[in-house]
Amino acid sequence: MLHHFLVLSALCAMSMTMPLPDFYSYSPATGDGSGTEFSTAHEGRITGVRVYEYPNYGYYSNNYLNGIQLQYNSNWTELVGVNAYGNEKEMTLFNNEHFVQISGKYYSGYISELMFVTNEGRSFKVGQPYGISFNFYPTHDGSELRFISGRQNGFALSSIGAHWAVYYNSTS
8 A cells, every 4th residue: 555655646746847748839931031030039928919011002013011019918029120111000819819820921022911810710911912822820739829030121021930839827
């Protein structure tokens, strides 16, 4: 009986000290990738996205996305790219809502369209549907968008990739 108690106690102690598995995946960057690297990695859960779209004045064949920010809890990341010419578009997430997919298009060296989709079925689309399509999503159930990375060249976003992981709230 004592032997069973010792084995059971050892198993309980081991299970309490083992970390939770880190279900992480990466959707490789798409686009031509010119310019300076960026990453929006930050503590907390993503609660919003803000995108700046280069306006279509009629003589340009398409719009480009020239800036992006993510909101973590109530704080916005630094602007990636520029917003000097951009039309600002923004989506704020509801409680327990998170991004589970990013789709879009790139054309002539720039990201021309992005669409963010949430676990609640809501979507946020910005830009113009010109170019080559891409679709990012996590490979593990329960994962969500944690941050994006890519390149920007001072005029527009030239590539974008997505990083996914299961979110564990350290306060719960």
